[in-house]
Amino acid sequence: MARFTVFGNPVQHSLSPFIHSLFAQQLHVKDLEYTRSLTSPAQFAAAVAEFFRCGGAGANVTVPFKTAAAQLVTHQTDRAARAGAVNTLIPLGHGQILGDNTDGYGLVADLKRQLELSSLIGIHAVILGAGGAARGVLGPLCEAGVERIILANRTLPKAQELVRANSDLPLAYASWQDLDGLSAHDYIVINATSASLHKASLPLSNALLSKSRLCYDMMYAKTPTQFIQQARTAGATACADGLGMLVEQAALAFALWHTGQLPETDEVLRTVRAKLLSS
Ligand code: NDP
Structure with missing residues (x-):
């Protein structure tokens, strides 16, 4: 089982687990688990380290930790460095983490x-x-x-x-x-x-x-x-x-973590909108 999560506070209403499950279905990516990780500012760095130490395959970062995430990664893409903020964490092995920003x-x-x-x-x-x-x-x-x-x-x-x-x-x-x-x-x-x-x-x-x-x-x-x-x-x-932006940033994170292939997003956006409206 490949484990993914989103770190945030608050995070309980995050649609990311739902969006990633739809992408996984669409691209036949099996055995994927995507959870929400509520953490405090004081515990954020330790929670990220523990997640990857236990084999986490990738993580998203949302409010208010994007700047803190940029400070804890060992490598950054150019766009993350310009933004000074990271929303996607990719483990490189041996404790190294690449930070990207797909927003x-x-x-x-x-x-x-x-x-x-x-x-x-x-x-x-x-x-x-x-x-x-x-x-x-x-x-x-x-x-x-x-x-x-x-x-x-x-x-x-x-x-x-x-x-x-x-x-x-x-x-x-x-x-x-x-x-x-x-x-x-x-x-x-x-x-x-x-x-x-x-x-x-x-x-x-x-x-x-x-x-x-x-x-x-x-x-x-x-x-x-x-x-x-x-x-x-x-x-x-x-x-x-910005719901479409949310779905699109997730699509790029999905591609970075999995096959490199971007999921199709129009249908996913319609499904996510329906879920939001019925919540
Ligand atoms: P920040 O806290 O970093 O910045 C907040 C900004 O809003 C500042 O420029 C602040 O101005 C301004 N602001 C806050 N309240 C008011 C107000 N009453 N009147 C005028 N300006 C105000 O937040 P973020 O930049 O991280 O997020 C901004 C928004 O973008 C959020 O709503 C967030 O949900 C959304 N977002 C959506 C994403 C998506 O995928 N759809 C992704 C990322 C963010 P000042 O400098 O004067 O304080």
Whole structure:
């Protein structure tokens, strides 16, 4: 039996075990067990070490341990190093662990689905937020062809710092008010804040949201998130939540752990959405 887990806190509502069981079924991967591991910040490193010492075959890491995971791995992919955060752990043997970050890939794959595009070349993106999630997607978005990213954050210095730290990328920062002057004709707005989690709305104008080609909230929930409600009220053309991103980041982790083959995700996303709605 190959054992996998997701470390997080809270983690009891994680859909990852369900998603990975659907991928395993689809690709005929047998004898797979994927559990949830609730751990405290103080015990996280020891819990990871123990999991792999006992033969664990791979693990995901979710809130709030992605930064801590980046610090405990012995090797990192370039995208994980840029993000400063790891969501996928791959054992290399002899106590060595490779850390990867599949969140950016997940967002890019879901944006392509939502926009019905095979590449994001020429797209301008407004990213709201400058936390771990924003950090993790900047590189992958630019690699996928996004031409320019404007970062806005409640605490502006954090956005400024992120722009400085990624000076090789086409990034700029803006205050919430500056966003109203955005003149790009083809842009998308990505909410990478956790504001929806607190049912807080963001200080954005209706004009910004209604002219956007897509309003995307990385958060997902059974009912439309606060940001999606705000975008719909503003008359947004199209809205999507982050459930597709979750499924896509899991697909890449699955490929990294197993056959190297990416599972098909459209049907899995429909099944996961149905499960979320019935929960
Ligand atoms: P962090 O805690 O690292 O960052 C939170 C960000 O949200 C900060 O930029 C913070 O701004 C901002 N923020 C929080 N509350 C408010 C508010 N009321 N108004 C304005 N800004 C606010 O969180 P993460 O970056 O890890 O996660 C962000 C979101 O992305 C979460 O909802 C998470 O669920 C989602 N996510 C989804 C994934 C998926 O697969 N779908 C994957 C990863 C994340 P400030 O700097 O001012 O504090």
